[in-house]
Amino acid sequence: MMIGKLPKITVWRAVFAAIMLSGLYATWLRVFYGLGGSTNLSDKFPWGLWIGFDVMCGVALAAGGFTLVATVHIFNLRKYHPVLRPAILTAFLGYILVAVGLMYDLGRPDRIWHPIVMWNPHSVMFEVAWCVILYTNVLFLEFIPIVFEKLGWHKPMEWVHRISVPLMILGVLLSTLHQSSLGTLFLIVPEKLYPLWYTPILPLLFFVSAIAVGLAMTIFESWHSSRAFGRALELPLLASLARVLAVVMSVYLWIRFLDLFHRDAFALLTRNRTETWLFLLEMALLVAPTVLLYQARIRRSPGALYACAVMVVFGIVANRLNVGITGIEAGSGTHYIPKWSEVAITLSLVAVGFAIFRVIGQYFPIFEAHSSEDAAAEMEETEADPVAVG
Amino acid sequence: MPRAILYDSTLCIGCRACEGACAERWGLPYNDTIANEERISAHKLTTIETHGDKFVRRLCMNCLQPACASVCPVGALQKTRLGPVTYDASKCMGCRYCMQACPFQVPTYEWSSRLPRMRKCDMCFERQSRGQLTACAEACPVGATKNGERDELVAEARQRIAEKPDQYYRKVYGLTEVGGTSVLYLSAVPFEQIGLRTNVPQEPLPMLTWRVLELLPDVVSTGSVLLGGIWWITNRRAEVARAEGRNTGPKGRK
Numbered sequence: 304m305m306i307g308k309l310p311k312i313t314v315w316r317a318v319f320a321a322i323m324l325s326g327l328y329a330t331w332l333r334v335f336y337g338l339g340g341s342t343n344l345s346d347k348f349p350w351g352l353w354i355g356f357d358v359m360c361g362v363a364l365a366a367g368g369f370t371l372v373a374t375v376h377i378f379n380l381r382k383y384h385p386v387l388r389p390a391i392l393t394a395f396l397g398y399i400l401v402a403v404g405l406m407y408d409l410g411r412p413d414r415i416w417h418p419i420v421m422w423n424p425h426s427v428m429f430e431v432a433w434c435v436i437l438y439t440n441v442l443f444l445e446f447i448p449i450v451f452e453k454l455g456w457h458k459p460m461e462w463v464h465r466i467s468v469p470l471m472i473l474g475v476l477l478s479t480l481h482q483s484s485l486g487t488l489f490l491i492v493p494e495k496l497y498p499l500w501y502t503p504i505l506p507l508l509f510f511v512s513a514i515a516v517g518l519a520m521t522i523f524e525s526w527h528s529s530r531a532f533g534r535a536l537e538l539p540l541l542a543s544l545a546r547v548l549a550v551v552m553s554v555y556l557w558i559r560f561l562d563l564f565h566r567d568a569f570a571l572l573t574r575n576r577t578e579t580w581l582f583l584l585e586m587a588l589l590v591a592p593t594v595l596l597y598q599a600r601i602r603r604s605p606g607a608l609y610a611c612a613v614m615v616v617f618g619i620v621a622n623r624l625n626v627g628i629t630g631i632e633a634g635s636g637t638h639y640i641p642k643w644s645e646v647a648i649t650l651s652l653v654a655v656g657f658a659i660f661r662v663i664g665q666y667f668p669i670f671e672a673h674s675s676e677d678a679a680a681e682m683e684e685t686e687a688d689p690v691a692v693g
Numbered sequence: 694m695p696r697a698i699l700y701d702s703t704l705c706i707g708c709r710a711c712e713g714a715c716a717e718r719w720g721l722p723y724n725d726t727i728a729n730e731e732r733i734s735a736h737k738l739t740t741i742e743t744h745g746d747k748f749v750r751r752l753c754m755n756c757l758q759p760a761c762a763s764v765c766p767v768g769a770l771q772k773t774r775l776g777p778v779t780y781d782a783s784k785c786m787g788c789r790y791c792m793q794a795c796p797f798q799v800p801t802y803e804w805s806s807r808l809p810r811m812r813k814c815d816m817c818f819e820r821q822s823r824g825q826l827t828a829c830a831e832a833c834p835v836g837a838t839k840n841g842e843r844d845e846l847v848a849e850a851r852q853r854i855a856e857k858p859d860q861y862y863r864k865v866y867g868l869t870e871v872g873g874t875s876v877l878y879l880s881a882v883p884f885e886q887i888g889l890r891t892n893v894p895q896e897p898l899p900m901l902t903w904r905v906l907e908l909l910p911d912v913v914s915t916g917s918v919l920l921g922g923i924w925w926i927t928n929r930r931a932e933v934a935r936a937e938g939r940n941t942g943p944k945g946r947k
Binding site for chain 1: 733734735760763764765766767768769784785786787788789790792793794796798800801802803804805806807808809810890892893894898899901902903904905906909912913916917920921923924927928930931
């Protein structure tokens with residue numbers, strides 16, 4: 304076992320080291336040569352990969368936190384408890400990485416605290432800033448009991464527990480607000496964002512798709528952690544989560560269809576433009592898993608389930624990149640290809656996310672009581688639970 | 694009364710005196726190389742563009758309801774009652790949302806600086822506050838750039854069109870674009886032919902985001918009641934089940 308595993312880990316470590324080194328060099332460029340020396344941004348194209356991916360995708364991919372907290376604690380569907388902690392950890396790491404990404408992107412990262420004291424309630428960015436700051440604190444408080452549990456500190460755990468219900472409600476509200484507000488950000492550019500994506504209901508679309516990608520990420524990380532830590536996959540649980548995912552995706556796609564239909568935007572698809580193809584790619588990545596997940600055969604196969612979750616993740620990432628970057632290019636009258644250093648920073652953030660998740664998963668009780676025997680028992684229990692199937 | 698600038702493209706001779714005066718007012722370098730850069734940038738806040746035999750000036754439109762000021766998370770950009778949209782660099786954290794939001798792509802950034810600022814024309818706010826004309830209007834030798842009260846300049850623009858209908862395209866650019874701007878344009882040809890954006894909305898842009906943002910208190914209050922209510926119902930159900938001695942699932946709390 305060890306012999307078979309070692310070389311694989313080394314390859315991944317080499318890749319990780321290479322990414323981190325390039326990220327370090329890019330960081331040096333960013334610090335000493337400014338945004339001009341480290342990005343391909345311009346006056347006509349002020350937002351690039353660091354906003355389009357690191358912030359917009361980062362926040363969306365972290366949506367599993369609020370989705371699962373609402374499911375388990377507010378809707379009281381306790382059977383999903385085993386995937387709650389990984390989701391909270393993903394969200395907490397996600398938001399910290401978003402903040403780190405912002406430190407790269409802001410022209411004056413030393414002033415990142417300014418929105419706390421300098422207010423403009425008319426600004427969507429102001430609202431996003433406040434929600435993200437507050438929600439990161441909420442996530443910290445949702446995460447810290449795991450640390451207390453590890454350390455055996457029962458008193459502080461009780462304190463957090465006492466405020467947990469209002470805390471969780473606050474977390475869900477803050478998430479609802481800023482997940483949708485990332486869409487609202489782009490309502491101000493009606494003449495720049497290509498009409499396949501510009502719609503007054505962008506906030507609604509961003510919110511619903513955040514729920515979907517939050518569920519998909521939960522399946523994604525369960526699959527990966529089961530491999531990394533050699534534990535059994537909570538398959539029946541994930542299968543029933545996948546059923547919810549299929550429904551959320553269907554609702555999302557149906558709203559998008561109605562929106563395009565009512566805005567007479569389908570005619571745009573006859574144009575042979577980059578935007579058309581990017582839109583079709585995005586749609587393919589979103590429609591395919593939705594259709595597939597309606598089949599029990601797919602939901603019960605770990606590989607197929609994982610593939611569907613990955614497609615949803617990539618589909619929503621494509622959506623965020625289309626809204627934040629590619630859909631804006633033509634309207635801005637320019638072309639933008641990220642500089643290598645922008646890509647290096649983004650990859651580094653993702654790599655750091657994976658690495659920290661792994662380390663915390665190893666040393667803290669994230670995947671509680673899930674050795675293989677327990678999982679088998681759990682499987683039976685979940686199957687027998689009428690709520691799980693229905 | 695709000696101040697404005699009327700730029701008459703039919704009078705402009707492309708001498709670039711406005712560019713030089715603007716550079717001097719901001720303390721920016723100005724030479725032949727910079728004069729030939731026909732686009733606004735962090736070191737050139739106004740420019741003359743050549744479109745065939747026509748000239749057109751580019752500068753911040755100082756919109757009546759500016760998108761940049763509405764989106765700035767720290768309020769570094771302000772619409773003054775005098776008309777200019779001013780910028781406080783000491784507040785700016787460099788999110789560049791103003792640049793993304795501006796329908797005229799006016800704000801520029803000091804990309805190569807380690808402590809960058811956004812740069813844009815502020816219609817000489819300080820000079821106008823002191824009762825002086827903008828540097829560009831003062832420098833213009835032919836009166837193509839005129840600085841004054843917006844109402845009067847609108848009336849004058851209309852009068853010029855009425856007096857010489859064959860010399861002018863019969864519209865004033867900036868009257869209704871994005872709800873009106875402080876810089877008004879007259880031209881001999883349709884505006885898109887001299888590079889002005891004619892696809893911008895006729896309504897003020899800040900409304901587009903405010904319509905959603907103003908729902909925030911409703912969402913928060915309704916949401917907390919709804920979520921609190923759902924929690925109360927679902928957990929009550931679990932409590933009852935527990936009291937009756939039924940199992941509520943694998944991970945019942947308490």
